[in-house]
Amino acid sequence: EAGVTQFPSHSVIEKGQTVTLRCDPISGHDNLYWYRRVMGKEIKFLLHFVKESKQDESGMPNNRFLAERTGGTYSTLKVQPAELEDSGVYFCASRLGTGRGYTFGSGTRLTVV
Amino acid sequence: TQLLEQSPQFLSIQEGENLTVYCNSSSVFSSLQWYRQEPGEGPVLLVTVVTGGEVKKLKRLTFQFGDARKDSSLHITAAQTGDTGLYLCAGAIRDDKIIFGKGTRLHILP
Numbered sequence: 001e002a003g004v005t006q007f008p009s010h011s012v013i014e015k016g017q018t019v020t021l022r023c024d025p026i027s028g029h030d031n032l033y034w035y036r037r038v039m040g041k042e043i044k045f046l047l048h049f050v051k052e053s054k055q056d057e058s059g060m061p062n063n064r065f066l067a068e069r070t071g072g073t074y075s076t077l078k079v080q081p082a083e084l085e086d087s088g089v090y091f092c093a094s095r096l097g098t099g100r101g102y103t104f105g106s107g108t109r110l111t112v113v
Numbered sequence: 114t115q116l117l118e119q120s121p122q123f124l125s126i127q128e129g130e131n132l133t134v135y136c137n138s139s140s141v142f143s144s145l146q147w148y149r150q151e152p153g154e155g156p157v158l159l160v161t162v163v164t165g166g167e168v169k170k171l172k173r174l175t176f177q178f179g180d181a182r183k184d185s186s187l188h189i190t191a192a193q194t195g196d197t198g199l200y201l202c203a204g205a206i207r208d209d210k211i212i213f214g215k216g217t218r219l220h221i222l223p
Contacts, residue, residue: 042213042215102158103158106154
């Protein structure tokens with residue numbers, strides 16, 4: 001079984017530019033989550049999709065962040081325009097249903113300069 | 114704001130010694146998970162504990178969930194160099210969201 005795949009693994013962009021992160025969950029996993037770890041801080045929840053619907057987006061920092069999951073398969077997280085404080089590692093996780101364990105991707109390390 | 118305090122933040126011990134990592138909160142969790150994360154990788158789930166007082170063992174690793182479901186511990190017996198890594202606890206505040214501790218960076222010396 002293929003794991004959760006994230007692309008790109010690293011991204012360095014200038015302040016004000018746009019970046020789109022992609023996550024391919026494990027096939028058949030309806031639940032998809034985005035998390036972020038900023039340097040020195042704990043991993044924090046951003047949002048949760050159930051299929052193509054946003055179940056909980058209470059962790060999204062502001063309206064510069066837009067997450068989509070068209071067709072309930074892969075998801076994208078777009079940051080526009082990027083700011084310096086957006087730097088960190090963005091993790092995607094998926095799971096089959098509640099009560100099951102999470103499978104995390106390897107993350108995208110975003111650096112905004 | 115719900116917080117999960119993990120201690121110690123760093124731990125360096127000799128191979129063969131025992132160690133315990135703690136995870137504490139003032140919040141009650143429906144379940145608590147322990148993850149291990151290697152550099153450049155995402156967290157990998159080790160175990161989930163659900164019931165207050167529950168104890169789970171994974172070879173030399175023993176996980177315990179507090180009776181009140183507010184705290185947990187990870188005990189490693191006879192640590193090996195292969196146990197080196199970042200250990201994270203994460204509490205489920207609802208089935209659809211978990212909050213993480215900052216992690217314990219463990220280094221086992223040969």
